[in-house]
Amino acid sequence: MLDIKLLRNDPQLLERALLKSKGKFDKDGFMSLDVKRRELIFKAETMKSDQNAATKLIPQYKKEGKDTSSLMEEMRSLSNEIKELDQQIRQIDEQIAELVLTIPNIPNEAVPLGDSDTDNQEVRKWGTPAKFDFEPKAHWDIGEALDILDFSKAAKVTGARFTFYKNAGARLERALMNFMLDLHTTKHGYVEVFPPFMVHRNSMVGTGQLPKFEEDAFKVANTEYFLIPTAEVPVTNMYREQILDVKELPIYHTAYSACFRAEAGSAGRDTRGLIRQHQFNKVELVKFTTPETSYVELEKLTNDAEEVLQLLGLPYRVVKLCIGDLGFSSALTYDLEVWMPSYNRYVEISSCSNFESFQARRADIKFRRGPNEKTEFVHTLNGSGVALGRTTACILETYQKADGSVEVPEVLRKYMGGLEVIKA
RNA sequence: GGAGAGAUGGUCGAGUUGGUUUAAGGCACCGGUCUUGAAAACCGGCGUAGUCGUGAGGCUACCGUGAGUUCGAAUCUCACUCUCUCCGCCA
Numbered sequence: 001m002l003d004i005k006l007l008r009n010d011p012q013l014l015e016r017a018l019l020k021s022k023g024k025f026d027k028d029g030f031m032s033l034d035v036k037r038r039e040l041i042f043k044a045e046t047m048k049s050d051q052n053a054a055t056k057l058i059p060q061y062k063k064e065g066k067d068t069s070s071l072m073e074e075m076r077s078l079s080n081e082i083k084e085l086d087q088q089i090r091q092i093d094e095q096i097a098e099l100v101l102t103i104p105n106i107p108n109e110a111v112p113l114g115d116s117d118t119d120n121q122e123v124r125k126w127g128t129p130a131k132f133d134f135e136p137k138a139h140w141d142i143g144e145a146l147d148i149l150d151f152s153k154a155a156k157v158t159g160a161r162f163t164f165y166k167n168a169g170a171r172l173e174r175a176l177m178n179f180m181l182d183l184h185t186t187k188h189g190y191v192e193v194f195p196p197f198m199v200h201r202n203s204m205v206g207t208g209q210l211p212k213f214e215e216d217a218f219k220v221a222n223t224e225y226f227l228i229p230t231a232e233v234p235v236t237n238m239y240r241e242q243i244l245d246v247k248e249l250p251i252y253h254t255a256y257s258a259c260f261r262a263e264a265g266s267a268g269r270d271t272r273g274l275i276r277q278h279q280f281n282k283v284e285l286v287k288f289t290t291p292e293t294s295y296v297e298l299e300k301l302t303n304d305a306e307e308v309l310q311l312l313g314l315p316y317r318v319v320k321l322c323i324g325d326l327g328f329s330s331a332l333t334y335d336l337e338v339w340m341p342s343y344n345r346y347v348e349i350s351s352c353s354n355f356e357s358f359q360a361r362r363a364d365i366k367f368r369r370g371p372n373e374k375t376e377f378v379h380t381l382n383g384s385g386v387a388l389g390r391t392t393a394c395i396l397e398t399y400q401k402a403d404g405s406v407e408v409p410e411v412l413r414k415y416m417g418g419l420e421v422i423k424a
Numbered sequence: 425g426g427a428g429a430g431a432u433g434g435u436c437g438a439g440u441u442g443g444u445u446u447a448a449g450g451c452a453c454c455g456g457u458c459u460u461g462a463a464a465a466c467c468g469g470c471g472u473a474g475u476c477g478u479g480a481g482g483c484u485a486c487c488g489u490g491a492g493u494u495c496g497a498a499u500c501u502c503a504c505u506c507u508c509u510c511c512g513c514c515a
Binding site for chain 1: 434443444453454455469470472474475476483484485494495496
């Protein structure tokens with residue numbers, strides 16, 4: 001959510017935000033609603049002021065034995081008028097709120113122009129994609145051959161886009177989770193959180209998944225609960241409607257969670273393997289910072305996620321998303337893309353964003369610099385640190401051998417009871 | 425699932441026969457006096473948001489949420505949410 005006053009005074013900002021939403025927004029209608037609202041408020045408040053004055057006179061008159069019936073009659077009609085005005089104001093407020101909630105965040109000046117991922121800017125590359133002296137297999141074939149992934153059983157039990165991990169596969173996924181959490185908590189200074197995997201609708205609004213993208217989420221029937229699409233939602237909303245002390249900032253949290261996504265609109269894409277699932281595991285990084293430090297913190301957060309890939313020996317690149325590819329709530333996003341041999345290209349494995357005050361304003365997360373200072377909105381950031389399923393896929397493909405076995409990356413061995421090679 | 429209690433400003437807590445309460449008071453916090461410094465004491469300040477105004481400042485709303493009664497609601501009525509206690513069931 002953006003600041004209405006800011007939009008009122010600087011419509012140019014609105015234009016920039018709308019570059020993302022492809023201009024479907026009725027800007028003039030929005031501006032005139034804002035004017036209308038303030039007119040009505042002024043009228044109503046003047047009337048309320050009169051009403052309050054009369055309300056004080058009535059007991060005084062009664063005490064003096066004066067007749068109050070005509071004044072009371074007058075106030076009765078004034079009261080009705082006020083109720084009517086309040087009703088109108090409430091309607092306009094709702095309309096404005098609805099509109100404002102659908103305006104995306106304003107992209108940072110550094111965000112490149114462009115419509116799609118082809119316009120993203122490569123920032124840096126690490127490692128070189130593996131070369132094989134045999135015909136490498138895709139991870140879904142490797143997984144089934146080694147009996148560590150089972151897609152057809154999951155399809156029977158649940159449906160498409162679900163997976164059973166088995167044997168060393170299940171253990172690998174669990175090892176990755178522990179490896180990442182340990183790295184972030186011990187080396188990078190994040191405080192670990194294990195969040196609820198369902199949240200109330202209010203939390204989904206707070207971080208920007210709702211009201212605009214309800215079809216992307218799984219809603220639990222007969223409740224107002226949603227399965228979380230990322231741990232970002234519960235962890236960011238931990239501090240909803242709170243005023244933090246500046247001394248508490250920056251706050252760093254890392255959290256494992258399962259993530260649930262309806263993947264509406266991606267039917268037919270990435271139908272094989274672990275790349276696009278309705279349920280996947282992820283270790284998330286979340287930060288709350290002061291406005292002046294948020295971009296430095298974004299660089300650090302991105303580096304923290306990169307280190308996971310470096311330690312696992314997985315080649316990747318970092319790209320800066322262009323306006324067209326930028327998420328609804330984000331002001332600037334770096335994607336980490338890992339080299340996926342079966343796709344023969346880089347595939348997104350982490351998305352690190354600075355939301356500036358956009359989420360904080362929606363979720364009402366503030367801080368105070370000192371005892372007599374005004375409150376300000378914090379900046380929120382988050383990034384995957386990183387997605388486990390895609391990492392597993394990438395490890396299987398990158399570390400596969402000609403005989404069909406898969407080497408376990410060095411750093412994971414202590415999490416797998418010393419296992420060095422996954423064999424059939 | 426059953427029974428009961430509760431929700432007031434950063435915190436504690438008064439106010440519930442509807443009208444000088446414009447939400448008392450304590451604590452915490454901030455500024456000042458005093459002091460070599462600090463503490464104590466004393467004096468003053470101290471919520472959030474909207475709106476009008478160039479400004480000083482004014483006005484309006486907010487006592488869990490929403491609706492209602494009334495000239496007027498923290499206070500009365502109804503619904504809902506959450507928290508706590510006890511019972512039952514349960515990993």
